[in-house]
Amino acid sequence: MREFAARFIRSPEGVAGLVLTTCLLAMALSAPYLFPRDPLSIVGRPLLAPFADPAFPLGTDRLGRDVLAGLMHGARTSLLVGISAAVVAILAGAIVGTLAGFSSGWFDEALMRVVDAFQIVPGFLLALAFVSVMGASLPLIVLAIALGAWTGPARLARAEVLSIRERDYVAAAWVIGMHPLEIAFKEVLPNALPPVLALVSVIVAGAVLTEAALSFLGLGDPNIVTWGSMIAEGRNVLRTAPFLSIVPGLGLVAMVLGVYLLGEGLVEALARRRIRQ
Amino acid sequence: MHRALKLVRRRALSSIPVLLIVVTGTFFLLESATGDAVDAYLVSLGGGDAELARNLRETYGLDQSAWSRLWLYVSALARFDLGWSVAFNRPILDVILERLPNTLLLMGSATALAFLLGSLLGIVAGARPGSGVDRLLSVGSLALYAVPSFWLGLVLILLFAVQLRWFPTAGIESIASGKSGFDRAVDIARHLVLPVCALGFIYLALFLRMMRAGMAEIWRQDFVLAARAKGLARRRIVLRHIARNALLPLVTMLGLQAAAMLGGSVVIESVFAIPGFGRLAQEAVAARDAPLLMGIIVMSAILVILVNLLIDLAYAALDPRVGQGERRT
Secondary structure (H helix, E strand, C coil): CHHHHHHHHCCHHHHHHHHHHHHHHHHHHHHHHHCCCCCCCCCCCCCCCCCCECCECCCECCCCCEHHHHHHHHHHHHHHHHHHHHHHHHHHHHHHHHHHHHHCHHHHHHHHHHHHHHHHCCHHHHHHHHHHHHCCCHHHHHHHHHHCCCHHHHHHHHHHHHHHCCCHHHHHHHHCCCCHHHHHHHHHHHHHHHHHHCCHHHHHHHHHHHHHHHHHCCCCCCCCCCHHHHHHHHHCCCCCCCHHHHHHHHHHHHHHHHHHHHHHHHHHHHHHHHHHC | CHHHHHHHHHHHHHHHHHHHHHHHHHHHHHHCCCCCHHHHHHHHHCCCCHHHHHHHHHHCCCCCCHHHHHHHHHHHHHCCCCCEECCCCEEHHHHHHHHHHHHHHHHHHHHHHHHHHHHHHHHHHHHCCCCHHHHHHHHHHHHHHCCCHHHHHHHHHHHHHHHCCCCCCCCCCCCCCCCCHHHHHHHHHHHHHHHHHHHHHHHHHHHHHHHHHHHHHHHCCHHHHHHHHCCCCHHHHHHHHHHHHHHHHHHHHHHHCHHHHHHHHHHHHHHCCCCCHHHHHHHHHHCCCHHHHHHHHHHHHHHHHHHHHHHHHHHHHHCCCCCCCCCCC
8 A cells, every 4th residue: 555655656647636636625625614604695795806805815706606605615516526426327337337247148238238329329418308307406417427427337347247257266156156146246346346446537527527517508406506607607797707707617627637637646556556566 | 342331231230229229218218307398388378278288289199108109209210200399390300400510510620620630749749758748748638638618618708709809709600791602601610710629629638648648559569669670760650650550549539529529519509609409409408398309319319320330431441450240349
């Protein structure tokens, strides 16, 4: 573990990613303590410029809402949705991929055609349709985003399972009479998971971007502040108060970049270990 | 040629069950919504009695069971009939086909920009792995890859349309300009510059990174060593031996990204007020026009299948090993 940390620190990308994500995580976690009021409540004069009033360091929006409070609480929503959607997508993908790879035959064929079907429909359109039908609460948005993201993990898990199921310890599990489902989920799935986990950072980043785009189009939960909805709100006064759109956008860039870099650093550190072995 | 025909036939046949899954899944997803198009229509009328609602549902076939309507939908789809849009009061296929050219133009231009510039910069970066230029391009492309396209669109509007006034802020062409022929093409091109950049830059970064990574991989292979041992010029090795081999995976990526790009155009068309296919999806959601939304999803699936077929054909032409009786997995 210590050796792994040493390898990780040597990659500048990974360290930069770690710093960025830690800062954003700190923002997200401290938001309810530093800004206990609802970030959607009106607190001051509307359209106050940044750095003009020490009470509102980043100014206020069209309705007089604190931009800094929105930014902090928005980090919370963004991270929460991004991570939850990735967890759901990877779990669902791993389960489907394991079932497909382990069963083979017509069941495998059918499951993979379903994966194909999800892959040819643009994920964003699917999320749009899902949210418009089911409603826009946070758990449903997570589900909508996961709908478009689980196919990658499913394909990868299936490919892993196809090679793992031929190993000796799986044969041994058959011989001692374990139930096929027990073999699939207790013996095969845990071993198929590591390569799938390499996708985490890409999926989290994609989910953050999808959530932002959905709320930018006004399809997010209207009672929760998000960076996407802040950008959409600022768009109405783009010419006179561009910072209202630019500031939350920079937050998005920092978060997506941080997650990518962190993921890249981790994968690199892991790969170096494998080479050495 | 014979090989290409076989490829087309096999892909068309294998696409049918997948398309059926898409249709069935979308159908039942939209079916689970509370309220239907008739409800939405009555709301827009300002209300109506039960008699009118019943008559309307009978006219549109909404009074039948879900399975029989699904069957009707699929059999109509086989005749290229996507149904009737309540919001537009026109056949859905007509509405979609009217919007599609704008989106295809936007996507085609963005793809061309991303592919050409991305692979070119990728070659520049990959020609000398680890050099200063390589580091700069790698970091820059990663940063670009993290920028949300709709936000990039707003920033581009702010810089190049509001501040510098180089390009128009929105739309696909000047309204009622009376331009035609070449002037009109120039007008449309000027309107497309910013949205194409906003949509294409993220893929530019992706292609750059893929090209660079592919080239770094090939640098280590034996035939490159052999080429260097022969004393070939570096430029020739980079262009003829390395870049050519690294280009093929990018062609595959082009197909994989088709669906994502179609999804991305929804937001970009909304930012730049382009009356395209993606904006239609948003309008369908706003008008609660489920049949239209269904038609859009089915049509986008067909579009993605077609793009991938084209790419497979291109791939078969580029790589003679493809299509020799291998089975798709």
